[in-house]
Amino acid sequence: MNTSIDFRLIRQLWLFLAVAEEQHFGRAAARLNMSQPPLTEQIKVLEQSLKLQLFERSRRGTQLSPAGAAILPAVQQFASQVERLQLVIREVASGQSGVLHIGAVTSAMLETVPPLLDSLRQAYPHLTVFIKEIDSVEAIPALKSGELDLAFVRLDGDVGSGIMTMPLSEDRLAVALPKDHSLAALSRVSLRSLANEELVMSSRERSPVYFDLLTSVCRAHGFAPRVLHEVRTITSQIAYVGCGQGVALVPSSMRKVAPENVVVRPLKERIMVVAAALAWNSNRYHPMVDVAVSWLKKKK
Template sequence: MDRPELLPLPQLHAFLVLAEELHFGRAAARLGVAQPPLSQQIRRLEEKVGYPLFDRTPGRVALTPAGHALLPAARRALTGLADGLATARAAGSGRAGRLRIGFAASLALTVLPGLLRDFRQRFPEAHLDIHEMTTAPQLDALRDRTIDIGLLREPPAGPSELGFRTVLSEPFVTVLPAAHPLAARRTVPLDRLADEPFVLLPRAAGPQLYDRITGLCEAAGFTPRIAQHAVEWQTVCALVETGLGVSVAPAGIRRIRLKGVAFRRIEPGTARTRVAVAWREGDDNPLVGQLLAAIGQGGAGSLPGTATGPAPDAPDARS
């Protein structure tokens, strides 16, 4: 099949201006050219079309049927080009384009809402693709280039092709059935959980966080006995509510509202978990740099203290 002939954009522009002015002198002045070059552009375009586009009589210029037919297409072509150039410039400057973000589900309770709200306000032309995934899959997705930014807990230490920046530090809390005797306390010494069954995320979902929690237990003198694994913290809390076990979790998990679950601060109270934004070093997506710059300026996603406060205390709590 023969491909349609492309018409030169300068000739279409000259045609459109003349069609609007219907006067060679005014159209030439508007284009910033002399009248003869304008007439030459129109003649070349008519040669390509194969038919006259304008009726020229002394003191009068009018569109022919062929000119009337070409006019809407010329407008669409030039508008489309202008829109495309604007989109390209916005993407090149980092104001538009596509940013794929992976996030740990628990961060929908803390960092994520503020990050998305701030980023959309700063860059309304950008398109965000949001993907819920635990830490280990996020790291794989960053390396595989299926996401551009990760929001995860306990980033890995050591050399990496990925960059990490802390956006939140929060304490740990115990997650207890509301009827559990320890739920009456203001704080819970971690060694008091030594004989309890635990519900935890599987290590494969986030090795660093899993090791951090089990490490806290080991520092308190015991190895936690895992009764059940659950991939999401909301499921962990639901299983705790049924009495299947207890858990140790980041304090932001308190925002999961279950009547049958109590969240209590742990002793020692200095233990904290780190939330970080992750990206590929040298990524050429300008929106990645824009988001990191916004975080560095205290903007999108920079929410210190979001979930760092103490867990709610029982009305009759005792130390």
């Protein structure tokens, strides 16, 4: 890994961001508490080093060039990450609060995560929590690298490498159908009756354990699923069904978020799936992780 850091470039990008947002060198200089000539000079140096023209200057003012507009989102993201780093450093240095990084699939963010956060904030009012929406497949690498402290995802069983998992909730498997579908009139739907239906599935790339489970369930009932779409989340499955793009095997609880043109019917077969599981890295000690795990164990 290259450990050299071009701090001059970092400063110049910060100056670029100010000019880009103000669209005026004078206002940007005032915002940065510096005079305009050195700001103008630093932007010229940045343009020369990047071999790009970042601004178009005219009597009407300063506008981003196409190249400047192209790099602006990445510079804004970088600036946001630096500000977040500064916040974490200040809080850790003060010793008055902890920082917890949580990743979660969308369904867990709706149901499982909020009660935990309420409890933690009551017990630890200075705790800072960062939440990031992730796919299940992202959890393991992020926990290994330390980017995340906790992950609420659809994982089951031993995943190795010191990553611990704890199932939090199970749900009965159901099928989401367009409201005018012939099977929608039934109170329960047999899995075998879906053999000729086009299915919307959560992508194997994003949640391999969940995808393989549903595929094996279909095969165990005598058919190979006809997958029309692989989508990012279970909520996306519901949305696709609402757009007439097939039917979807989903946890029964998804009826809470189904729109009026989608019905969710339980299967006749009692098939349980892990709706949410907690994952954490046992090789990385974090006191708030221990607190969260203990709280969730009591709530099971």
